[in-house]
Amino acid sequence: SWNPNQYDNSGYTPLHCCAEKGYNETIRLLCESGRVDVELPTQNSFIFLTTGNRTPVGIAIEEKKFSSARLLVENYDASPYEYLLILLINALQKQDADYVQLLLQKSIVVNLRASLFFLQNFASGNPTLTTSIE
DSSP states (O other): OOTTOOOOTTSOOOOHHHHHTTTTTHHHHHHHHOOOOTTOOOOBBBBTBSOOOOOHHHHHHTTOHHHHHHHHHHHHHOOOOGGGHHHHHHHHTTTOHHHHHHHHHHHHHHHHHHHHHHHHHTTOOOOOOOOOOO
C-alpha cells in the first residue's frame, strides 16, 4: 500500500512538498488520513543538494506559505517552536489576535519544558545531559 511518509529522491515526503507549494487542501487530505507524521523531518539528499531536518511547518515558513504553516500548527498540532518568532511577527502584521494567542500558548509549553529540563539536569550539580523532555 502507499506510504504517505515515504521520502522521494530529494528527501521530501508528500507533506513536505505540499507545505512548500502551499497546497492547503492536499495538506488537509494527507493529515486527515491519520497516516501522516507532521513532525517528520526531511532527509539529506546529496543528489539534489537539499538539507535534512526540516519539518513541513519549517518549509512552509521558509517559503512564506504562512497559511499552510498555520493550518499545520492549528489543526494538526505541528510544532512551530524553532520558527515561533517568524510566525508571531507574521501574525502581528496581519493583526490576527487568535493566532497570536495560539502561538503564545504553544511557546509557554516550550518554556516550561525547557525550565524543567534544566532543573532536572543542572539543579543536582550534575552537568550531564542525560534526560530529555517529552
